[in-house]
Amino acid sequence: MSLFSPRQTPAPQPAVNTPSNPKSANAHPLDALTGGVFSAATASERATRVRDWLATDPSAEHMNEVFKELSQRDRGAAKPLKEKLDELKRQKSQEQAGAEWAAKAEGLLAASRLNLADALAWQRDAARAGAPLSREPLATLRQQLAERIKSIEDLQHAVQVEREAAVLIAQRIEVLSTKPWRDARQAADALRADVAQWQQQIGGLTQDAQWASVEAKFPPMLEASRQQLQLVWDAFDAALAQAVAADSDTSAPLPAVPVWADELRAARGVPPAEQQAANEQAQQAQQARRERAGADVEKAVAALEAEVAQGHGKATPKAAADLRQLLKQHGRLIGQALEARAHAVLSQAGELEGWQRWRADQLREELVSKAEALTQAPEGQRPSGRKLQEAIRQLREQWKTTDQGGAPNHALWKRFDEACTEAHKGVEAWLAQVRQQSEATRAQRQVIIDELKAWTEAHAQSSDWKAQLRELHAFSERWRQAGHLSEKAFAEVQPIWKDAMHQAHARLEAAQAESVARRKALIDEAGALSQAQPLRIDAVKALQQRWQAEAHAVPLDRKQEQKLWEAFRSPIDAAFERKTSERQQQAGAISAVDQRVLDASRELEAATQSGDAQRIRAAMAALEAAGRAAPPAAAPAAAASDGSAAAEGAPTAAEGADTTPAKSAPEAAPRKLVAMRGDDRPGAKKSEPASRDVRRDGRPGRPDARGGRDGRDFRDGRDSRDRRDFRDDREPRGLRLGDTAFRAQRQAMEAAQSSLRRLAEQAHGEVLTQVLDAWQARDAEQLPAAQALGGRVAPAQRAAWAAALGQPAGNPSAEALLRLEIAAEAPTPAEHLSERRLLQLQLLTRRNAPSPAETWAQDVAQVLAGAHDEKSARRLQATLKTLLKR
Numbered sequence: 001m002s003l004f005s006p007r008q009t010p011a012p013q014p015a016v017n018t019p020s021n022p023k024s025a026n027a028h029p030l031d032a033l034t035g036g037v038f039s040a041a042t043a044s045e046r047a048t049r050v051r052d053w054l055a056t057d058p059s060a061e062h063m064n065e066v067f068k069e070l071s072q073r074d075r076g077a078a079k080p081l082k083e084k085l086d087e088l089k090r091q092k093s094q095e096q097a098g099a100e101w102a103a104k105a106e107g108l109l110a111a112s113r114l115n116l117a118d119a120l121a122w123q124r125d126a127a128r129a130g131a132p133l134s135r136e137p138l139a140t141l142r143q144q145l146a147e148r149i150k151s152i153e154d155l156q157h158a159v160q161v162e163r164e165a166a167v168l169i170a171q172r173i174e175v176l177s178t179k180p181w182r183d184a185r186q187a188a189d190a191l192r193a194d195v196a197q198w199q200q201q202i203g204g205l206t207q208d209a210q211w212a213s214v215e216a217k218f219p220p221m222l223e224a225s226r227q228q229l230q231l232v233w234d235a236f237d238a239a240l241a242q243a244v245a246a247d248s249d250t251s252a253p254l255p256a257v258p259v260w261a262d263e264l265r266a267a268r269g270v271p272p273a274e275q276q277a278a279n280e281q282a283q284q285a286q287q288a289r290r291e292r293a294g295a296d297v298e299k300a301v302a303a304l305e306a307e308v309a310q311g312h313g314k315a316t317p318k319a320a321a322d323l324r325q326l327l328k329q330h331g332r333l334i335g336q337a338l339e340a341r342a343h344a345v346l347s348q349a350g351e352l353e354g355w356q357r358w359r360a361d362q363l364r365e366e367l368v369s370k371a372e373a374l375t376q377a378p379e380g381q382r383p384s385g386r387k388l389q390e391a392i393r394q395l396r397e398q399w400k401t402t403d404q405g406g407a408p409n410h411a412l413w414k415r416f417d418e419a420c421t422e423a424h425k426g427v428e429a430w431l432a433q434v435r436q437q438s439e440a441t442r443a444q445r446q447v448i449i450d451e452l453k454a455w456t457e458a459h460a461q462s463s464d465w466k467a468q469l470r471e472l473h474a475f476s477e478r479w480r481q482a483g484h485l486s487e488k489a490f491a492e493v494q495p496i497w498k499d500a501m502h503q504a505h506a507r508l509e510a511a512q513a514e515s516v517a518r519r520k521a522l523i524d525e526a527g528a529l530s531q532a533q534p535l536r537i538d539a540v541k542a543l544q545q546r547w548q549a550e551a552h553a554v555p556l557d558r559k560q561e562q563k564l565w566e567a568f569r570s571p572i573d574a575a576f577e578r579k580t581s582e583r584q585q586q587a588g589a590i591s592a593v594d595q596r597v598l599d600a601s602r603e604l605e606a607a608t609q610s611g612d613a614q615r616i617r618a619a620m621a622a623l624e625a626a627g628r629a630a631p632p633a634a635a636p637a638a639a640a641s642d643g644s645a646a647a648e649g650a651p652t653a654a655e656g657a658d659t660t661p662a663k664s665a666p667e668a669a670p671r672k673l674v675a676m677r678g679d680d681r682p683g684a685k686k687s688e689p690a691s692r693d694v695r696r697d698g699r700p701g702r703p704d705a706r707g708g709r710d711g712r713d714f715r716d717g718r719d720s721r722d723r724r725d726f727r728d729d730r731e732p733r734g735l736r737l738g739d740t741a742f743r744a745q746r747q748a749m750e751a752a753q754s755s756l757r758r759l760a761e762q763a764h765g766e767v768l769t770q771v772l773d774a775w776q777a778r779d780a781e782q783l784p785a786a787q788a789l790g791g792r793v794a795p796a797q798r799a800a801w802a803a804a805l806g807q808p809a810g811n812p813s814a815e816a817l818l819r820l821e822i823a824a825e826a827p828t829p830a831e832h833l834s835e836r837r838l839l840q841l842q843l844l845t846r847r848n849a850p851s852p853a854e855t856w857a858q859d860v861a862q863v864l865a866g867a868h869d870e871k872s873a874r875r876l877q878a879t880l881k882t883l884l885k886r
Contacts, residue, residue: 028069030065030066030069033058033062033066034049034050034053034066035049035052035053036049037049037050037053037066037070037077038069038070038073043074043076043077046074046077047076047077047080050070050077050078050080050081051080053066054080054081054084060085060088063081063084063085064085066081067081067082067085093130094130094131094132094135097126097129097130097131097132098131098132098135098137098138100129100131101122101125101126101129101131101138102137102138102141104122104126105122105138105141105142105144105145106141108122108145109141109144109145109148112212113212113213114148114149114152114210114213115213116149116152116153116213116215116403116408117400117403117408119145119148119149120149120408120410120413122145123142123145124413124417126138128421148210148213149408151210152210152213152214153408155205155208155210155211155214156214156215156218158205159205159214159218159221159222160218162198162201162202162205162222162225163221163222163225165198166198166225166226166228166229167225167324169191169194169195169198169229169233170228170229170232170328171324171327171328171331171343172191172194173191173232173233173236174232174327174328174331175331176188176191176236177236177239177257177259177260177331177332178259178331178332179259180259180260180263181240181243181244181247181255181257181259181260181263181264184236184240184243184260185240185243185244188236188237188240191233191236192233192237195229195233198229199226202222202226205222206219206222239255239256239257239260240255242254242255242256243255243257243260243264246264247264247267250268258332259332286333289330289333290333290334292330293326293329293330293333293334294330294333294334294335294338296326296330297323297326297327297330297334297338297342298338300319300322300323300326300342301323301338301341301342301345303319303322303323304316304319304320304322304323304345304346304349305345307319307349308345308348308349316349319349320346320349323342323345323346324346327339327342360402360403360409361409361412363398363402364399364402364409364412364413364416365412367395367398367399367402367416368412368415368416368419370395371392371395371416371419371420371423372415372419374388374391374392374419374420374423375419375422375423382426384426384430385427385430385434386430388423388426388427388430389427389430391423392420392423392424392427395416395420396420399413399416437483437484438484438485438486438489440483441482441483441484441485442485442489442493444482444483445479445482445483445485445493445497446493448475448478448479448482448497449493449496449497449500451475452475452497452500452501452504453500453503455471455475455504456500456503456504459507460507463511465508465511465512465553465554465555466555468507468508469508469555472501472504472505472508475501475504476501479497511554512554512555512556514554515550515553515554515556516556516560516564518550519547519550519564519568520564522543522546522547522550522568523564523567523568523571525543526543526568526569526571526572527571529543529571529572529575530571530572530574530575531571531575535575535576535579540572540575543572544572547565547568551565591738593626593627593737593741594737594738594740594741595741596626597623597626597627597737597741597742597744597745598740598741598744599626600619600622600623600625600626600627600745600748601623601741601744601745601747601748602744602748603619603622603623604616604619604620604622604623604748604749604751604752605748605751606619607619607752608748608751608752608755611755611759613756613759613760616752616755616756617756619752620749620752623745623748623749627737627745763788764881764884764885767784767788767789767790767884768877768880768881768884770782770783770784770788771783771784771801771880772873772876772877774805775805775863775864775868775873775876776868776873778805778806778809778868779805780801780802780803780805780806783798783801783802783805785798786798789884790884790885792883792884792885793857793884794857797857797858797860797861800857800858800861801857801860801861801864803861804861804862804864804865805864805865807865809865809866809867809868810865810866810867811866811867812863812866812867812869812872813859813862813863813865813866814832814835815839816859816860816862816863816866817859817863817872817875817876817879818832818835818836818839819839819852819855819856819859820852820856820859820860820863820875820876820879820880820883821836821875821878821879822836822839822840822843822852823851823852823853823855823856823859823879823883824856824878824879824880824881824882824883825882826875826878826879826882827878828875829871829875856879856883860876860880863876
């Protein structure tokens with residue numbers, strides 16, 4: 001229908017004022033349309049005229065025009081107009097939504113196959129979209145959809161009923177096969193009519209107009225029931241016809257039904273003896289079969305009763321199917337009580353009509369509880385953000401899965417949908433916050449891009465490449481830390497950033513390429529310079545300075561710069577190494593002291609390889625002596641210098657005795673002063689040198705701040721004038737060895753010391769092993785000698801150990817072992833830690849008693865006097881390993 005169809009003719013125009021009225025010349029153009037709204041004197045009168053004009057049902061165009069003019073003058077009077085316009089807009093939107101959802105409903109109804117999930121979701125989605133479901137045509141369409149859904153559900157229910165009916169008919173046929181064949185013949189006609197009627201009903205279901213809309217699982221289910229019932233009926237009918245033929249003709253074969261075959265065999269008159277033997281064997285076999293069948297059926301009945309008692313087990317259909325199969329196979333072999341019990345439990349299982357529907361409702365109840373818990377939980381315990389979104393999505397997916405396994409439940413779906421919709425409000429708030437954050441992050445990243453572009457323009461002529469590289473790195477860090485964006489938004493903004501960064505790096509990359517070319521040229525110069533003979537050091541230094549200047553001017557990637565530097569340095573290093581080797585070759589023969597040190601080093605290496613400790617120590621002493629030996633000419637030269645000094649000194653005693661009455665010898669002429677420092681202090685003569693014992697202020701004393709005023713040095717307590725004599729009293733340093741001799745000496749000494757330590761450890765281990773073996777064998781002869789035990793064990797203590805081993809083994813001394821572990825500061829096993837703590841407390845109270853470190857030898861004797869065991873031996877070995885070394 002038309003949205004704005006006027007119901008009445010326009011209202012009659014109000015009377016126009018006469019020209020004599022002075023206000024008529026200034027009347028508003030819309031006054032004639034609205035009945036004088038704009039010319040009203042008061043607001044209440046204006047509002048009244050507006051309501052009166054709206055009662056005439058004006059058109060929407062006129063109302064919009066009046067509202068635009070009136071809202072600028074009087075908003076209160078324009079409020080009814082706005083409400084009327086809003087109502088018209090709502091009606092228009094509802095009519096549009098109604099037309100849209102009506103088209104969707106008509107499409108669902110027109111389809112040959114109606115999807116139940118889509119039909120059920122139509123009403124929910126239409127109500128959420130604001131469609132007027134209570135108005136036509138949506139009300140009729142909703143009713144039609146509901147009726148069609150009900151018809152489909154009824155059809156599916158009928159399929160399940162017919163399936164159970166087919167099972168019951170098959171059970172009747174099985175029961176008849178256990179009765180006499182004449183009884184079966186009498187009931188065959190009624191049974192044939194029931195089978196035909198069931199087939200007719202099945203045909204009616206498949207011919208229903210809604211058959212194409214049932215779920216996909218029902219048609220195969222019904223077809224399987226039809227085929228199974230047809231097979232059972234055909235077999236029964238054929239066996240019955242064969243029984244009738246065998247009754248009339250004794251030569252005809254017996255039917256496959258055992259009860260009917262036995263009955264016909266008896267009617268034919270089988271001999272008594274053979275019949276009795278056959279009957280006995282048959283009875284025995286039949287009894288065994290009955291027992292097995294009863295046990296199997298009893299087990300199946302118990303399982304089905306347990307499932308029925310639970311009422312919601314998924315295994316109920318399978319248990320019922322297993323029981324039915326057993327009844328088909330062994331129905332004639334079980335007792336009446338068990339058969340009645342089996343049929344009763346089968347009927348109970350059948351009464352659970354649509355167990356999938358029932359189970360699905362339980363699952364739906366759980367989902368509804370979970371959905372309602374999302375909105376009813378306290379504020380601090382509610383999931384928020386993405387977790388809430390995932391929870392709602394999972395609940396809806398589980399609901400869809402449940403709908404696939406059973407018939408829908410509209411009431412539960414309404415509760416579930418309302419709960420999920422209410423919980424989704426939190427998701428919408430979170431999404432709004434995420435969108436806001438994303439917009440802020442994108443704006444921030446756009447600011448960074450704009451700043452980068454402005455920076456590129458500002459540094460178009462700059463050549464400070466290091467500063468540019470630092471600032472570009474800062475831009476990259478800001479971009480990396482600018483915040484998270486969605487994949488789509490990031491894919492949109494990332495190419496823009498890369499393009500801006502590429503433009504910013506363009507001049508720097510060009511400068512780096514030129515720098516790399518210049519450095520490669522310097523590498524070539526270095527290679528050529530390293531081959532020159534002789535090597536020009538000044539040219540090498542100039543080349544290195546050029547390289548450093550280039551490296552400081554233009555920065556490169558660290559790996560690339562290091563690779564170029566190694567390529568530049570390698571030929572120069574090789575040239576210097578070649579020069580060094582040549583210098584070493586030109587050094588000539590090795591000095592005599594180096595030769596002695598090399599010879600002594602070789603002897604020490606030989607002694608080290610021999611493994612003899614005394615020989616190694618002697619070789620070490622010889623090597624040290626060879627390194628300290630002075631050259632033979634040193635002593636005579638020193639003696640000569642001392643003699644000359646003595647000769648140049650005072651006269652001898654004899655000469656002094658002869659010249660005593662004579663005049664004293666003239667003093668030696670003073671040395672000519674070649675250079676002196678003039679004394680510029682007040683009152684001093686510049687022609688005389690400055691005294692070292694006079695201060696600048698004229699007072700006596702040494703002016704050096706490092707010494708005392710009385711001429712003594714504060715650092716070593718000696719007179720500064722005697723400092724040279726003090727240096728002469730020190731031990732003279734040995735001669736400086738060459739590199740080859742020094743390295744040979746050091747390597748030989750290190751190898752010798754390592755060998756001595758290894759030999760000492762080996763000897764120590766052998767001594768411990770001998771002590772433990774002597775304790776185990778209780779043989780004092782196996783105890784190591786006192787020299788082997790070392791200086792820590794006195795001969796008297798070793799004798800006490802031997803005496804303890806010579807006696808019969810007594811009880812083990814636990815306290816002695818604990819005292820040994822305390823003396824050696826060795827760990828105690830966990831089971832004896834409390835005893836060790838108690839002993840330590842007792843030792844603290846024994847003030848005058850000797851400590852375990854003083855009596856450890858006596859404690860060892862107590863341990864050796866006791867019986868040997870592996871744990872005590874390991875503890876004793878751990879303590880002696882430390883005590884014998886100290």
